[in-house]
Amino acid sequence: xxxxxxxxxxGYDGPGAGTRALDGVSLTIADGEFVGVIGHTGSGKSTLAExxxxxxxxxxxxxxxxxxxxxDRRGRREARRRVGYVMQYPERQLFAxxxxxxxxxxxxxxxxSRDEAxxxxxxxxxxxxxSPDDLIDASPFDLSGGQRRRVALAGVLAMRPRAIVADExxxxxxxxxxxxxxxxxxxxxxxxVTVVMVSHDMDHVAALAQHVVALAHGRVIADGTPAEVFxxxxxxxxxxxxxxxxxxxxxxxxxxxxxFAGEVPLTLDALARAVAAQAGPSAPRASAxxxxxxxxxxxxxxxxxxPGSGSGGGR
Ligand SMILES: Nc1ncnc2c1ncn2[C@@H]1O[C@H](COP(=O)(O)OP(=O)(O)OP(=O)(O)O)[C@@H](O)[C@H]1O
Ligand SMILES: [Mg+2]
Numbered sequence: 001x002x003x004x005x006x007x008x009x010x011g012y013d014g015p016g017a018g019t020r021a022l023d024g025v026s027l028t029i030a031d032g033e034f035v036g037v038i039g040h041t042g043s044g045k046s047t048l049a050e051x052x053x054x055x056x057x058x059x060x061x062x063x064x065x066x067x068x069x070x071x072d073r074r075g076r077r078e079a080r081r082r083v084g085y086v087m088q089y090p091e092r093q094l095f096a097x098x099x100x101x102x103x104x105x106x107x108x109x110x111x112x113s114r115d116e117a118x119x120x121x122x123x124x125x126x127x128x129x130x131s132p133d134d135l136i137d138a139s140p141f142d143l144s145g146g147q148r149r150r151v152a153l154a155g156v157l158a159m160r161p162r163a164i165v166a167d168e169x170x171x172x173x174x175x176x177x178x179x180x181x182x183x184x185x186x187x188x189x190x191x192x193v194t195v196v197m198v199s200h201d202m203d204h205v206a207a208l209a210q211h212v213v214a215l216a217h218g219r220v221i222a223d224g225t226p227a228e229v230f231x232x233x234x235x236x237x238x239x240x241x242x243x244x245x246x247x248x249x250x251x252x253x254x255x256x257x258x259x260f261a262g263e264v265p266l267t268l269d270a271l272a273r274a275v276a277a278q279a280g281p282s283a284p285r286a287s288a289x290x291x292x293x294x295x296x297x298x299x300x301x302x303x304x305x306x307p308g309s310g311s312g313g314g315r
Contacts, residue, residue, distance in 0.1 A: 001162040007061035023218040036209030040240035054079035084161030090152035100136035106159035124158035163194035206244035206266040246271040
């Protein structure tokens with residue numbers, strides 16, 4: 001489900017009115033793409049997310065979702081039905097008395113019967129790693145922050161969206177839950193869902209996104225592949241952003257005489273491969289250090305250091 005922004009401007013009313021949260025933003029999110037949106041705090045990421053799913057409408061310019069501008073009723077309705085939006089603050093997203101009702105609300109709204117909606121809710125809860133039996137009758141307000149975040153994600157998944165906009169979906173989660181959420185997003189993407197992930201974590205963006213949009217003060221300052229965007233380290237730094245850990249380590253290693261062939265590694269997995277290639281066959285290896293580890297360690301698997309290193313994009 002393609003989403004395009006054409007010269008979009010948006011400003012909030014109230015205190016601070018007059019400054020634009022988005023200022024002349026143009027970008028294209030292609031069908032089936034995984035897009036990472038990065039930017040300093042207050043740069044306009046959440047505003048962009050809300051405009052992409054028609055929760056807000058532009059003051060000027062157009063947001064076009066699957067060919068229909070969100071300023072038109074039909075476009076707005078389609079965007080709200082088909083673009084799932086996982087809010088930055090899940091407590092704002094949850095409203096029903098029970099988790100089951102909350103997650104079933106979307107499918108019910110799309111016309112599913114009570115039973116269909118309930119089974120979609122159970123399925124979505126399982127998908128996000130929550131036990132429907134334990135939680136379906138719980139109040140969303142009795143859950144931990146991480147559980148709430150996952151319930152909010154389940155509520156979106158239950159609607160089987162064609163695109164999903166997730167605003168800092170891993171914030172406040174423990175490492176395992178964080179990996180779980182990233183795996184879900186990668187999985188959805190693998191099944192053809194367009195994914196837009198807002199994130200402060202450059203490593204997550206580098207591991208998952210095919211396309212990165214960087215914002216600063218409501219404007220797009222970089223838009224391209226991860227390699228293109230993260231090669232502009234100095235501009236990013238000026239905008240309060242950083243490059244992925246692997247790129248930073250590679251830069252330090254390069255300063256100490258390592259020569260990397262090809263592109264700068266953006267994931268720890270790619271960095272490990274690049275360093276191993278540099279070190280050459282005579283360098284000490286794990287198998288030499290532990291001779292009992294058996295012949296398979298000679299060509300053992302690459303260590304899984306990154307969210308993106310497992311099953312791969314698969315697309
Ligand atoms: N509800 C609101 N009312 C008034 N101003 C707002 C509102 N929401 C956001 N803003 C302002 O709009 C600008 C962009 O905010 P936005 O929430 O889109 O930034 P962000 O990039 O998502 O930041 P963060 O990383 O902190 O989540 C900021 O200057 C912010 O103060
Ligand atoms: Mg935000």
